[in-house]
Amino acid sequence: MPNQHKIPQATAKRLPLYYRFLNNLHLQGKSRVSSKELSDAIKVDSATIRRDFSYFGALGKKGYGYNVEYLLGFFRKTLDQDENTPVALIGVGNLGTAFLNYNFTKNNNTRIEMAFDADMGKVGHMIGNVPVYHIDELEERMTDIKAAILTVPVSEAQQITDRLVETGVNGILNFTPARITVPEDVRVHHIDLAVELQSLVYFMKHYPLDQE
Amino acid sequence: MPNQHKIPQATAKRLPLYYRFLNNLHLQGKSRVSSKELSDAIKVDSATIRRDFSYFGALGKKGYGYNVEYLLGFFRKTLDQDENTPVALIGVGNLGTAFLNYNFTKNNNTRIEMAFDADMGKVGHMIGNVPVYHIDELEERMTDIKAAILTVPVSEAQQITDRLVETGVNGILNFTPARITVPEDVRVHHIDLAVELQSLVYFMKHYPLDQE
DNA sequence: GATAAGTTGTGAATATATTCACGACAATTG
DNA sequence: CAATTGTCGTGAATATATTCACAACTTATC
Ligand SMILES: NC(=O)c1ccc[n+]([C@@H]2O[C@H](COP(=O)([O-])OP(=O)(O)OC[C@H]3O[C@@H](n4cnc5c(N)ncnc54)[C@H](O)[C@@H]3O)[C@@H](O)[C@H]2O)c1
Ligand SMILES: NC(=O)c1ccc[n+]([C@@H]2O[C@H](COP(=O)([O-])OP(=O)(O)OC[C@H]3O[C@@H](n4cnc5c(N)ncnc54)[C@H](O)[C@@H]3O)[C@@H](O)[C@H]2O)c1
Numbered sequence A, B: 001m002p003n004q005h006k007i008p009q010a011t012a013k014r015l016p017l018y019y020r021f022l023n024n025l026h027l028q029g030k031s032r033v034s035s036k037e038l039s040d041a042i043k044v045d046s047a048t049i050r051r052d053f054s055y056f057g058a059l060g061k062k063g064y065g066y067n068v069e070y071l072l073g074f075f076r077k078t079l080d081q082d083e084n085t086p087v088a089l090i091g092v093g094n095l096g097t098a099f100l101n102y103n104f105t106k107n108n109n110t111r112i113e114m115a116f117d118a119d120m121g122k123v124g125h126m127i128g129n130v131p132v133y134h135i136d137e138l139e140e141r142m143t144d145i146k147a148a149i150l151t152v153p154v155s156e157a158q159q160i161t162d163r164l165v166e167t168g169v170n171g172i173l174n175f176t177p178a179r180i181t182v183p184e185d186v187r188v189h190h191i192d193l194a195v196e197l198q199s200l201v202y203f204m205k206h207y208p209l210d211q212e
Numbered sequence C: 001g002a003t004a005a006g007t008t009g010t011g012a013a014t015a016t017a018t019t020c021a022c023g024a025c026a027a028t029t030g
Numbered sequence D: 001c002a003a004t005t006g007t008c009g010t011g012a013a014t015a016t017a018t019t020c021a022c023a024a025c026t027t028a029t030c
Helices: A009-027 A035-042 A046-054 A068-078 A094-102 A135-141 A154-166 A193-206 B009-027 B035-042 B046-054 B068-078 B094-102 B135-141 B154-166 B193-206
Strands: A085-090 A110-117 A130-134 A147-150 A171-174 A187-190 B085-090 B110-117 B130-134 B147-150 B171-174 B187-190
Touching: A009 A035, A009 A046, A009 A068, A009 B193, A035 A046, A085 A094, A094 A110, A094 B094, A110 A135, A110 B193, A130 A135, A135 A154, A147 A154, A147 B193, A154 A171, A171 B193, A187 B193, A193 B009, A193 B110, A193 B147, A193 B171, A193 B187, B009 B035, B009 B046, B009 B068, B035 B046, B085 B094, B094 B110, B110 B135, B130 B135, B135 B154, B147 B154, B154 B171
Parallel strands: A085 A110, A085 A147, A110 A130, A147 A171, A171 A187, B085 B110, B085 B147, B110 B130, B147 B171, B171 B187
Antiparallel strands: none
16 A cells, blocks of 8 residues: 655655645635645645646646645545554653644644653653653553654664664654664654754855745 | 855755764864765765765865864854854744753854743743743844744734844744745745654655665 | 636656766875 | 775766646636
8 A cells, every 4th residue: 555656755745734734725614726826825836736736646627726625535545644643752851842732733643642751750740641651661662653753862862762763663753963873664854953043044144035 | 255156955954964063073073084974974975965065165185084173164154153143032832942941052153032922921031041022022122133933823923924024034944834925035944843743654654664 | 609717737848956986186004 | 105995076877856838628707
């Protein structure tokens, strides 16, 4: 079932965005939408949107646009919105706590099921309805979880990563500045907030004017 | 001085990463580094690293590698590490508080100077050494700040953006799911955490095995 | 039912980014 | 000082992504 390996990465990264926006349209009772309208709302060129959709076949109708409900149903299946993906969070500090309180509950198929920390002051509490366990219990509790959010101090990142991989995790959303090393069947997405901020500032200074 | 518009965007986004890693090497007392070593550490192909550096001229020596101190000095200038860029943060909630406590203090040229919120319970306090003002004071206090981090509820995003633009801000790091509309001389970087998590899950399921 | 307006899907063109592969030179070693 | 090893810088090849531009079709209008 998986591996329609012909969807370009750039397209795949936009899919959740499309899904969320279509969901909003649906809630607003809209039944029809054009690539032009989508483009204005999510700031992606309309030709890019049509191209993205076309990888999945002909989802629209010429001269009409796209049927919101149909498209939404299609993306729901494509993005596996029906099967839930449990996620664990490691490191209940500033960032970790923010994520637990938020917990991606709006229209998502992902939910943080449990969190781990080394600090006894945090262990045993519920934060945002998620239980916080001691990091020593990682191996015994992570038996069914394949995805993790990493928000520990950078010094701990590689060591915790190794333990996560050992438990069978194969996707990590890494917020630490460490470029962690993993086996090649584990997927890591880095979100490096300090780099994002610095890069914004660099672009502001060196690429004036034109939106790109 | 600015607008050496020949540095590719993909390269520009990696510069802060290079800078941070070179800084670490320097602190460790290393004086020499090769593109291969850099590659192993930050997981960017060594040819890409050499290509990136080459846009700035010949910074290395054949058969030798790069001199850490020289390269670091070069990037310090390129990334304007000496002039400080003040930043404001709008919305002192879960995420906003995490950022204030962290405040990008490690080796950076960026610092959050002030924060704003609409909630009187938050106004008047210092969080992570940053004063929190009422959002009504935005216009009078933002006279010298050109960059903002946006962590308000999605419903407020566009309205606050308009006010920020009005005060002269030309760079926004937007954490809300809203794709905000700005004049074309304002740069917006979206960091959409829900999309990042969903896209990680999508990749895990549909692009098994190979690291790419 | 003819005309006008709107929209898709996609071939082709273009733009951007990565990677290969190698000549040229530096440093080290015996 | 010759041989070996390591490394850069970059032309060329390849890969990936975006954008243009238009035939084909739908819908709405009169
Ligand atoms: N907070 C931010 O705004 C921000 C911005 C950029 C990057 N980061 C990065 O995100 C990561 C987390 O940042 P933070 O501000 O939340 O840090 P933090 O210090 O507030 O939180 C780290 C948490 O990890 C826990 N911890 C430490 N060692 C552990 C271990 N071995 N096992 C399990 N838990 C452990 C600590 O008890 C703490 O609760 C850091 O790597 C930081 O560099 C944070
Ligand atoms: N926390 C997360 O993990 C997370 C994840 C993904 C996206 N986001 C997005 O980031 C944004 C912030 O999330 P959060 O969890 O920190 O929300 P939050 O509700 O905890 O914080 C929002 C803050 O904005 C303040 N605020 C409301 N209206 C304002 C106004 N008009 N002017 C100034 N301040 C105002 C509120 O008082 C509050 O302190 C949201 O848009 C959310 O969708 C958050």
